[in-house]
Amino acid sequence: MADHYETLGVSRDATQAEIKKAYLKLARKLHPDVNPEPEAAEQFKAVTEAYDTLSDPQRRQQYDHGGAGGMGGGGFGFGDIFDAFFGGGAGSRGPRSRAQRGQDALIRLDLTLDEVIFGTHKDVEVGTAERCEVCDGTCCAPGTSPRMCTDCNGAGEVRRQVRSVLGPVVTTAPCEVCQGYGDVIDQPCGDCHGQGRVRARTTIPVDIPAGVDSGMRLHMPGYGEAGPGGGPNGDLYLEIRVREHETFTREGDNLAALVEISMMDAVFGTSTTIPGLDGEIALDIPAGTQPGDLLRIPDRGITHLRSNKRGDLEVTLQVRIPTKLDARQKDLLREFQTLDGAQDPKLSTQKHGLFSRLRGKFGR
Numbered sequence: 001m002a003d004h005y006e007t008l009g010v011s012r013d014a015t016q017a018e019i020k021k022a023y024l025k026l027a028r029k030l031h032p033d034v035n036p037e038p039e040a041a042e043q044f045k046a047v048t049e050a051y052d053t054l055s056d057p058q059r060r061q062q063y064d065h066g067g068a069g070g071m072g073g074g075g076f077g078f079g080d081i082f083d084a085f086f087g088g089g090a091g092s093r094g095p096r097s098r099a100q101r102g103q104d105a106l107i108r109l110d111l112t113l114d115e116v117i118f119g120t121h122k123d124v125e126v127g128t129a130e131r132c133e134v135c136d137g138t139c140c141a142p143g144t145s146p147r148m149c150t151d152c153n154g155a156g157e158v159r160r161q162v163r164s165v166l167g168p169v170v171t172t173a174p175c176e177v178c179q180g181y182g183d184v185i186d187q188p189c190g191d192c193h194g195q196g197r198v199r200a201r202t203t204i205p206v207d208i209p210a211g212v213d214s215g216m217r218l219h220m221p222g223y224g225e226a227g228p229g230g231g232p233n234g235d236l237y238l239e240i241r242v243r244e245h246e247t248f249t250r251e252g253d254n255l256a257a258l259v260e261i262s263m264m265d266a267v268f269g270t271s272t273t274i275p276g277l278d279g280e281i282a283l284d285i286p287a288g289t290q291p292g293d294l295l296r297i298p299d300r301g302i303t304h305l306r307s308n309k310r311g312d313l314e315v316t317l318q319v320r321i322p323t324k325l326d327a328r329q330k331d332l333l334r335e336f337q338t339l340d341g342a343q344d345p346k347l348s349t350q351k352h353g354l355f356s357r358l359r360g361k362f363g364r
Helices: 004-008 016-030 039-056 057-064 079-086 113-118 263-268 327-340 354-362
Strands: 105-111 120-131 159-166 166-174 196-207 217-220 236-242 249-250 254-262 270-276 279-285 294-297 312-321
Touching: 004 016, 004 039, 004 354, 016 039, 039 057, 039 166, 105 113, 105 120, 105 196, 113 120, 196 236, 254 263, 254 270, 263 312, 279 294, 279 312
Parallel strands: 105 236, 254 312
Antiparallel strands: 120 196, 159 166, 217 236, 249 254, 270 279, 294 312
16 A cells, blocks of 8 residues: 555655645646546545545544554545635635625715705615614624534534545535534524614715716715624715706706897897806806807806816807887887898808807707
């Protein structure tokens, strides 16, 4: 019978970590799924037998003193074989934790254009999971604690020896009694039914920065659902939707508006004010204003998302032509027409006039 240490290629004083590392290296090379050579199966069987003996301290001691050794409790199971081929760690998997991270939450938040200019504060009510105050996330009734599972001795998994075409193999599976946790809760908390968290509605204060736009998401780490078993909270995402305004249209950080003026105001010019989203806005309309002319008012748009600078307000002027005239008004306009000189209608060479500007701004 070959020496187990020689089979694995390690010294007789090798550590458990060195023995397992040697086995992983050989298993990757000799496993039948990787190496189809007939002798590879026998070599893999010998390597597995050597590891089964040397990986268990008691069996190794018996082997070193001339005993047969054999299949030890520290044998290599299917899970360890998967580790060998898919990069598993060298340490034991151990019991799984009851504490798990909570789920993330997504809330849609409607804002008005007024609220977007300078930012705003909102108290957002959310239906979520919160840590149970009665058991503080332990899942146990007050005054009690979990007991170690006696079926797996706290390991969270059980090992069973089965025979295969390659010889004896140790399989590892989660413990059915403790569900892989390694402990058992005999008296679960009555408020959370052993979950460590309860459903609740809570109010979260949120500061919305200026300049946000529809489709943006604000990330609030740790404001999502509490995790089961006292696990950490997930994150909260606020998806922004800015409602349309009846007067102003947003174009990036600029605002756009359409202002109607009379024909006489277009001819002679005028000064007026219009209501803005953050106070009155003064407009100076020059004489000779043409339909579709644009007035730009600096710093009356939206505040930039990452600075205090504001965009502009762009006002497109629409000249209102009177449709109902009395006799005196008609006479005066005919007199003006005579003085101005009759001009036949003709095509304009300006390709960026009133209609193209209005279509570009208002989509109409």
